Amino acid sequence: xxxxxxxxxxxxxxxxxxxxxxxxxxxxxxxxxxxxxxxxxxxxxxxxxxxxxxxxxxxxxxxxxxxxxxxxxxxxxxxxxxxxxxxxxxxxxxxxxxxxxxxxxxxxxxxxxxxxxxxxxxxxxxxxxxxxxxxxxxxxxxxxxxxxxxxxxxxxxxxxxxxxxxxxxxxxxxxxxxxxxxxxxxxxxxxxxxxxxxxxxxxxxxxxxxxxxxxxxxxxxxxxxxxxxxxxxxxxxxxxxxxxxxxxxxxxxxxxxxxxxxxxxxxxxxxxxxxxxxxxxxxxxxxxxxxxxxxxxxxxxxxxxxxxxxxxxxxxxxxxxxxxxxxxxxxxxxxxxxxxxxxxxxxxxxxxxxxxxxxxxxxxxxxxxxxxxxxxxxxxxxxxxxxxxxxxxxxxxxxxxxxxxxxxxxxxxxxxxxxxxxxxxxxxxxxxxxxxxxxxxxx
Amino acid sequence: xxxxxxxxxxxxxxxxxxxxxxxxxxxxxxxxxxxxxxxxxxxxxxxxxxxxxxxxxxxxxxxxxxxxxxxxxxxxxxxxxxxxxxxxxxxxxxxxxxxxxxxxxxxxxxxxxxxxxxxxxxxxxxxxxxxxxxxxxxxxxxxxxxxxxxxxxxxxxxxxxxxxxxxxxxxxxxxxxxxxxxxxxxxxxxxxxxxxxxxxxxxxxxxxxxxxxxxxxxxxxxxxxxxxxxxxxxxxxxxxxxxxxxxxxxxxxxxxxxxxxxxxxxxxxxxxxxxxxxxxxxxxxxxxxxxxxxxxxxxxxxxxxxxxxxxxxxxxxxxxxxxxxxxxxxxxxxxxxxxxxxxxxxxxxxxxxxxxxxxxxxxxxxxxxxxxxxxxxxxxxxxxxxxxxxxxxxxxxxxxxxxxxxxxxxxxxxxxxxxxxxxxxxxxxxxxxxxxxxxxxxx
Numbered sequence: 107x108x109x110x111x112x113x114x115x116x117x118x119x120x121x122x123x124x125x126x127x128x129x130x131x132x133x134x135x136x137x138x139x140x141x142x143x144x145x146x147x148x149x150x151x152x153x154x155x156x157x158x159x160x161x162x163x164x165x166x167x168x169x170x171x172x173x174x175x176x177x178x179x180x181x182x183x184x185x186x187x188x189x190x191x192x193x194x195x196x197x198x199x200x201x202x203x204x205x206x207x208x209x210x211x212x213x214x215x216x217x218x219x220x221x222x223x224x225x226x227x228x229x230x231x232x233x234x235x236x237x238x239x240x241x242x243x244x245x246x247x248x249x250x251x252x253x254x255x256x257x258x259x260x261x262x263x264x265x266x267x268x269x270x271x272x273x274x275x276x277x278x279x280x281x282x283x284x285x286x287x288x289x290x291x292x293x294x295x296x297x298x299x300x301x302x303x304x305x306x307x308x309x310x311x312x313x314x315x316x317x318x319x320x321x322x323x324x325x326x327x328x329x330x331x332x333x334x335x336x337x338x339x340x341x342x343x344x345x346x347x348x349x350x351x352x353x354x355x356x357x358x359x360x361x362x363x364x365x366x367x368x369x370x371x372x373x374x375x376x377x378x379x380x381x382x383x384x385x386x387x388x389x390x391x392x393x394x395x396x397x398x399x400x401x402x403x404x405x406x407x408x409x410x411x412x413x414x415x416x417x418x419x420x421x422x423x424x425x426x427x428x429x430x431x432x433x434x435x436x437x438x439x440x441x442x443x444x445x446x447x448x449x450x451x452x453x454x455x456x457x458x459x460x461x462x463x464x465x466x467x468x469x470x471x472x473x474x475x476x477x478x479x480x481x482x483x484x485x486x487x488x489x490x491x492x493x494x495x496x497x498x499x500x501x502x503x504x505x506x507x508x509x510x511x512x513x514x515x516x517x518x519x520x521x522x523x524x525x526x527x528x529x530x531x532x533x534x535x536x537x538x539x540x541x542x543x544x545x546x547x548x549x
Numbered sequence: 550x551x552x553x554x555x556x557x558x559x560x561x562x563x564x565x566x567x568x569x570x571x572x573x574x575x576x577x578x579x580x581x582x583x584x585x586x587x588x589x590x591x592x593x594x595x596x597x598x599x600x601x602x603x604x605x606x607x608x609x610x611x612x613x614x615x616x617x618x619x620x621x622x623x624x625x626x627x628x629x630x631x632x633x634x635x636x637x638x639x640x641x642x643x644x645x646x647x648x649x650x651x652x653x654x655x656x657x658x659x660x661x662x663x664x665x666x667x668x669x670x671x672x673x674x675x676x677x678x679x680x681x682x683x684x685x686x687x688x689x690x691x692x693x694x695x696x697x698x699x700x701x702x703x704x705x706x707x708x709x710x711x712x713x714x715x716x717x718x719x720x721x722x723x724x725x726x727x728x729x730x731x732x733x734x735x736x737x738x739x740x741x742x743x744x745x746x747x748x749x750x751x752x753x754x755x756x757x758x759x760x761x762x763x764x765x766x767x768x769x770x771x772x773x774x775x776x777x778x779x780x781x782x783x784x785x786x787x788x789x790x791x792x793x794x795x796x797x798x799x800x801x802x803x804x805x806x807x808x809x810x811x812x813x814x815x816x817x818x819x820x821x822x823x824x825x826x827x828x829x830x831x832x833x834x835x836x837x838x839x840x841x842x843x844x845x846x847x848x849x850x851x852x853x854x855x856x857x858x859x860x861x862x863x864x865x866x867x868x869x870x871x872x873x874x875x876x877x878x879x880x881x882x883x884x885x886x887x888x889x890x891x892x893x894x895x896x897x898x899x900x901x902x903x904x905x906x907x908x909x910x911x912x913x914x915x916x917x918x919x920x921x922x923x924x925x926x927x928x929x930x931x932x933x934x935x936x937x938x939x940x941x942x943x944x945x946x947x948x949x950x951x952x953x954x955x956x957x958x959x960x961x962x963x964x965x966x967x968x969x970x971x972x973x974x975x976x977x978x979x980x981x982x983x984x985x986x987x988x989x990x991x992x
Contacts, residue, residue, distance in 0.1 A: 115708065116707075116708060116709060116710035117707055117708070117710065117751040117752075119751065156700065173616055173618050175616050180748075182747075182749070183747075183748065186747050186748075192751075194707070194708070195704040196708070212708035213708065257599065261599060261638040264560055264637070265558065265559060265560070265637070265639070265655035265656065266559060267559035267560065304625075304626075304629050305623075305625040305626065305629075306625070308560040308562065308635075309560075508958075508962050511958065512955070512958070515951075515954065515955070515958070519951050
């Protein structure tokens with residue numbers, strides 16, 4: 107624990123209202139804070155970053171289709187007109203639920219309600235080598251890293267004489283056949299088919315492989331059979347090698363070793379195969395399910411801990427309709443946040459809360475530049491119209507008129523020119539000399 | 550020298566034409582390569598980055614007005630349709646002018662013509678502490694660093710209780726009263742006046758200083774008296790503390806020590822006070838002037854070295870009109886590149902070259918959101934119309950329709966909303982574990 111965490115977090119205005127502290131400004135935390143705007147509660151929203159990240163489009167950043175800023179939203183700006191909502195960039199260290207006190211790297215906060223909405227991080231299922239060498243994609247920063255890595259691989263490949271020595275630099279292997287894996291594979295294949303050959307006329311792209319590996323028997327496990335089949339068909343059309351019922355055993359940074367004995371040469375292994383909830387110190391072990399999710403009741407209250415709630419990917423609500431908990435998707439996080447916002451207001455009015463009920467609005471995934479699969483409760487469809495639906499739904503979900511405009515401009519441009527223009531290797535190369543020294547001392 | 554530099558740079562196509570190797574894709578190098586498109590010469594353009602950087606707008610990136618990608622242009626894309634131009638991302642190591650061979654970190658290149666266009670870097674004039682603690686702004690990466698530093702300072706300041714302990718985090722000091730310093734100071738003052746108070750309502754911005762320090766007797770030394778006076782007046786109106794005839798003696802990362810004995814508390818010292826040409830190994834000492842510029846004749850040929858040329862900031866052409874050389878500005882670089890392109894074609898046709906003649910098209914600088922000063926050969930003007938002129942000229946100079954559109958959208962948005970929306974602290978936080986290890990081993 108840092109020294110600072112022993113004094114209160116400074117500059118929190120006095121308020122006559124009970125204090126709601128929300129950890130994490132993902133879909134759940136942000137929605138809750140917005141819905142509590144102008145309610146008789148003081149809301150303190152904490153996040154490691156000063157922006158909200160729109161996860162569904164990370165794959166576009168990784169494949170040079172969108173700028174990080176187009177899908178990142180400064181949190182302070184969102185709350186300019188919300189006087190009862192305060193944002194703080196801070197790292198949470200631990201919670202003392204008996205004292206109702208949260209410790210952060212900048213001071214502690216006493217809460218009346220605490221909401222855990224820290225989401226999930228990449229799960230390597232204990233595979234240390236994969237964790238060490240593979241690239242995850244759970245933050246904008248990680249997505250940007252992938253973009254830079256791929257461009258940098260090609261700039262290296264062109265300086266290598268022999269085709270066989272270029273293979274590991276040129277191949278891309280994606281693990282995980284969920285929406286993220288499918289979308290990444292589609293976008294990578296389109297880069298290979300249409301964009302990279304124009305940039306690197308000296309290289310042959312016939313030999314560049316885009317491989318998608320999934321341990322289960324189908325892609326998009328949670329979607330309909332029609333969606334599964336169409337996604338597979340679309341990916342194959344784009345030239346993606348899809349390997350179902352295939353498990354990755356090991357990876358040494360140059361070769362992926364499969365359980366069936368085969369190997370694939372690649373320096374770029376993108377890992378989208380699993381997530382694990384982020385932890386916070388100070389909660390007892392029995393509050394966690396085996397998979398690390400926090401057990402909550404129907405009101406999203408952490409079991410037995412009055413005033414402490416958990417939302418979204420991080421929580422596990424075992425109810426009749428979903429005995430293994432809800433799917434870890436944005437829709438659940440958003441709906442739980444709305445429900446909790448209403449309940450908190452009710453509690454303050456001395457009323458009882460309403461139990462959470464999930465309304466499945468359907469799911470969708472895009473494959474490449476103009477195809478998608480869409481499952482709605484009443485209809486399933488695929489193809490170009492599905493892609494337009496996907497585009498519209500995501501554009502509407504994006505915060506801010508300017509970002510909508512920017513993304514629309516980017517997408518229209520890419521569609522018309524077939525030439526995503528963000529192939530910039532703007533590395534964070536520059537660090538001030540004094541901080542370079544600090545960096546070395548830290549290590 | 551690396552091992553690789555002892556074998557030829559691979560994958561350079563065979564060509565019947567003489568080879569022009571250009572080092573640096575700044576204003577000069579890029580212009581030359583573009584003007585040699587479809588000429589009977591094979592052009593190899595080298596740069597450390599895979600993009601061209603539009604320096605005049607770095608200050609907009611530093612002050613959260615523009616995204617790095619809006620002023621960075623992928624070089625490969627620029628040359629998609631230029632079959633005789635090859636781009637390579639490489640670090641140049643040295644030149645052997647006797648052998649006509651250039652060594653890079655990826656192999657060597659034999660040239661017929663070599664063009665040095667590596668530009669200039671920040672000059673601290675030997676002040677080691679300043680170099681260690683101050684922030685330069687000669688690359689997009691450095692400009693992005695400044696943006697992140699300022700936002701991060703404010704996120705820290707809000708977690709500090711006492712006003713006096715926040716001062717060093719909140720003050721910004723800029724050294725150098727040239728166009729870069731003036732533009733940075735104006736944009737910083739507007740952030741302070743209009744944007745930051747909305748983001749950080751808990752902090753008082755009355756005490757935040759924006760200081761511009763210039764050693765000489767006026768700002769914008771190379772411009773007209775009207776421009777100098779108006780720039781000073783505009784900056785003062787914006788609340789910038791301008792200190793003329795003031796020299797910085799030392800800086801310890803917390804306080805700037807002035808020669809007159811005064812001190813200013815700041816963690817943010819932006820250094821725009823001087824440049825020094827980038828060097829290349831292998832050229833004899835007598836080819837350099839005292840200030841590090843390479844001595845060239847009227848044809849931009851390095852003195853006494855046939856087939857070797859230097860363009861732009863890096864070169865010094867002592868002629869009657871400019872006995873101390875031309876100003877180190879974009880216009881000179883661009884005009885020298887055009888002249889050399891014509892001359893190289895003439896040389897190949899067995900003709901004589903034309904000596905370079907600089908046509909001064911004037912200069913301009915912007916101060917804040919809607920004022921500028923413009924000196925043209927035939928007229929000088931200031932104010933809003935000057936700002937519109939500045940806007941138009943820079944928008945036209947930017948490469949690419951999409952970037953023009955993006956910048957226009959950004960600017961219109963900022964102007965209408967008075968709220969630059971790029972206040973994102975997207976740090977290059979993520980580095981793959983395997984590379985973190987490499988990084989540590991390197992150090």
